[in-house]
Amino acid sequence: MYEMSTAELIQRLSVALAIGLLIGLERGWRSREEQEGERAAGLRTHGLAALLGGVWGAVAMQFAHDGGAIALGLAFALFGAVMAFFRYREIVHNQSFGATTLVGVLLAFALGAFAVVGDRVAAAAAAVAATALLALKALLHGWVQRLTWVELRSALVLLAMSFILLPVLPNQPIDRWGAINPHELWLMTVLIGVVSFAGYVAVRLVGYRRGVAVAGMAGGLASSTVATAAMSRLAADQQEQADALAAGAIFANTVMAPRVLAILGLVNPEFALRLVAPLLAVGLVYLAVGVFFMWRSAERATGDGSPLTVSNPLDLPAVLKFGALLSAVMILAKIVTKFAGSAGAYALALLSGIADVDAISLAMASQGVTTIGAGAAALSVLLAILANTIVKSGIAWAIGGWGIGWRFSLASALSLAAGLAALVFIPVPPGV
Secondary structure, eight states: OOOOOHHHHHHHHHHHHHHHHHHHHHHHHHTTTSOTTSSSOOHHHHHHHHHHHHHHHHHHHHTTTTTHHHHHHHHHHHHHHHHHHHHHHHHHHHTOOOOHHHHHHHHHHHHHHHHHHSOHHHHHHHHHHHHHHHHTHHHHHHHHHHOOHHHHHHHHHHHHIIIIIGGGSOSSOOSTTSOOOHHHHHHHHHHHHHHHHHHHHHHHHHOHHHHHHHHHHHHHHHOHHHHHHHHHHHHHHOGGGHHHHHHHHHHHHHHHHHHHHHHHHHHOHHHHHHTHHHHHHHHHHHHHHHHHHHHHHHHHHHHHOOOOOOOOSOOHHHHHHHHHHHHHHHHHHHHHHHHHOSOOHHHHHHHHHHHOSHHHHHHIIIIIHHHHOHHHHHHHHHHHHHHHHHHHHHHIIIIIOHHHHHHHHHHHHHHHHHHHHHHHHSOOOTTO
């Protein structure tokens, strides 16, 4: 027999009652225009159902070794049968169909019991999620009606890539140079698919130009390289939308500089202060150029009246091609590093920046300051950003073609020039 204090039992039963009232509030509000006695379960019924579940949960705990769990299961089954009968009478009376109310009251009973015998926080969270699903009926039904087969298929492919294949891949290097980690490589491949799909969803929700901007910035938080490749892939098939897609890629790189600065600040705040001026200059110029191209895309759309659309939310062959390209770059970087030996932090930064900026930034902030000095470490980070920017410009040209290539390269050149000017002409804060 499990001993529970009276105060704790009352608290748990209170949570159970609150769970039922929460679910019942939504059910009662939805059927508020019906006459008293014409609905199977409303506010009070859901509240009492959850409280009943909590009481039976307490009984089950008191007789845990004497069939308490069986008694709780039988109580749930009997309660479900009774509520199913009343719901059937309601359906016959209204000449309608629907099992949502029955499921809701059964869930109230089950969560009420779980609040007493299990984790009451988890039970409350589940009740909030259930109530949200019930309240969003119109929105969810409308979304399902607008959902196309292509969108559903793309979402399923992306979920399979993320939750079926990714967990079984080995999370260690498998080649002789130690460059290819299948788990990390596939994770980057999945990321480009996620960014592409997120961009499609954003476009559907808020319109093409604003959606591309949102998707670009969100993608830049994860990987500006991935976001640039995703926008370039779209631009390859939609050259007439190059302004908007270039702006999306540029917005992704706007986020890169603050993200690197945040990483440095977490590891070594004093070292981060040394790079505040150049990194902010890079980010601000990217932002300004992105806004310009977004404004230009709006002006051109107004002039010719052509609609802006995205047809395929997830182009799997293009995503896999990016994974192959990333593999080649990683192997090349690893081989060159191996044969170059200890040629210096600058060469390492340039090579590391080909694939990633965050890794070399962390290394310089944690170890480089003490080994080669703060100035050399800061310059190494900037060289990694330079190499990474050149690679992304190459990706824009190779995947997206002329349209997005020259726009992104122009933005990158202006941003790097601004960062260099800030590095040269803005003094480092005293004591840094």
